[in-house]
Amino acid sequence: xxxxxxxxxxxxxxxQCGISQKRLIFExxxxxxxxxxxxxxxxxxxKQESFLVENFIDNSETEGLVDKFVxxxxxxxxIVTIDYLITFYKKSAKTNLENLKKNPRDLxxxxxxxxxxxxxxxxxxxxxxxxxxxxxxxISPEGDIKxxxxxxx
Numbered sequence: 001x002x003x004x005x006x007x008x009x010x011x012x013x014x015x016q017c018g019i020s021q022k023r024l025i026f027e028x029x030x031x032x033x034x035x036x037x038x039x040x041x042x043x044x045x046x047k048q049e050s051f052l053v054e055n056f057i058d059n060s061e062t063e064g065l066v067d068k069f070v071x072x073x074x075x076x077x078x079i080v081t082i083d084y085l086i087t088f089y090k091k092s093a094k095t096n097l098e099n100l101k102k103n104p105r106d107l108x109x110x111x112x113x114x115x116x117x118x119x120x121x122x123x124x125x126x127x128x129x130x131x132x133x134x135x136x137x138x139i140s141p142e143g144d145i146k147x148x149x150x151x152x153x
Contacts, residue, residue: 024065025054029089029097032107044081052097056090056117058134067130070120084122089115112136 032050037043056062070086089095094106095115113136121128132140 022055024056024062024069025091026069027052027054027091027097029100031101031104032087046083046085047081048085048087050087050089052091052095053088053117054091058117063132066118074122081122082124086118086120087116088118090117091115 029050029052032048034046034048035044036046038045053062053066066088073086074084089111092115093099094103095111100107100111116133116136118133119131121131129141131138
């Protein structure tokens with residue numbers, strides 16, 4: 001009996017090792033992208049872009065692929081910005097282009113809490129941080145930031 005259980009568990013483990021991750025597909029969310037600029041100086045003050053990630057799996061391989069996408073994307077972007085933000089959502093039944101066009105409130109009501117996965121930010125051309133989210137909360141980088149009401153006396 002023990003031999004059969006060992007053999008079965010070995011087959012399951014070995015079969016899982018052969019499964020490779022599906023290719024990630026990045027899809028821009030055009031109606032969430034924003035550019036604010038000073039027309040007279042051709043300077044972009046803020047730029048925000050958002051992407052859906054299809055086939056997202058929360059692991060280090062995916063994290064590296066998203067990082068690589070960001071590096072390639074910003075190299076192809078020749079606009080000088082003061083503040084730049086790239087946001088990623090995992091593609092799901094509610095967080096997809098078709099549903100968000102029909103139900104734009106789902107972005108705030110569902111996607112921010114369930115499908116927001118990464119935000120990358122730059123200020124004055126310098127990388128500031130990469131935030132990783134799970135269930136609407138920042139899980140990386142970990143920190144001791146406290147948000148409290150300001151007491152005015």
